[in-house]
Amino acid sequence: MSVAPDIDAVETYLRGLQQRVCAALENADGAGRFANDLWERAEGGGGNSRVLREGAVFEQAGVGLSDVRGATLPPSATAHRPELAGASWRAIGLSLVVHPRNPYAPTMHCNVRFLVADIPWPYPDDGAERFVREIALPAMQAGREWHWSIRPTKSADQLVGVISLMDKPDNNRGFWIDPDWQGQGLASEASAAVTRFWFETLGRSVLRVPKAATNTPSRRISERTGMRLVRTEEGQYVSGPHLTEIWEITRGDWCARSSEKATQARK
Secondary structure (H helix, E strand, C coil): CCCCCCHHHHHHHHHHHHHHHHHHHHHHHCCCCCECCEEECCCCEEEEEEEEECCCCEEEEEEEEEEEEECCCCHHHHCCCHHHCCCEEEEEEEEEEEEECCCCCCCEEEEEEEEEEECCCCCCCCHHHHHHHHHHHHHHHCCCEEEEEECCCCCCCCCCEEEEEECCCCCCEEEEECHHHCCCCHHHHHHHHHHHHHHHHCCCCEEEEEEECCCHHHHHHHHHCCCEEEEEEEEEECCEEEEEEEEEEEHHHHHHHHHHHHHHHHC
């Protein structure tokens, strides 16, 4: 089972790593010392760019730590994770550049980065519009995702939910139904339709669906449609970390079930 990241532990580790790297470089140089350049970011966060100049061994060395935050992830960052559209984020990183005085000694450069995003909640007023404009439509045009609205037959102008297919590892189908319309079989009907599209139209070999272990209605849909539980892990939700179940059905199993249902219907 995977564990939700502890961002504070990452920060503590990288700050300590900066100290250890600087101490090791000072010891190797023998003369130079690192100066601190503390800075702040207007949108949130800041860092400490530590620089050693004109040392005995190193002409210049920089070990920079950044810990920055933002209110909203850019569209490019959520193109493959549409559920994070509008999410706030925090990024921590350590960057190291070393220029030795010896012209035959190579310059060294490396980076360590850690990024975590929080699912937006309460959902922003323009969240749905931004999701469609910045995430769903571009992904559909690129052939990575397929999205449908869910509407009652007798009131086709009324939007009561959405259902989506995504070409992502372990996350191929997801839906949302207005609570006032739940329990009426809409999710089951929509899931059956898009699953057929996944296997027959798109020709995919396996469908995998993640869900919170506590989401009993969603679990029942998977059970009724012949899916099997393949893995559990910890996932992030608006209410915090929860156990997540990964369910799957193969094209072969789906075809067999569909053929059996068709045979029973003809009897």
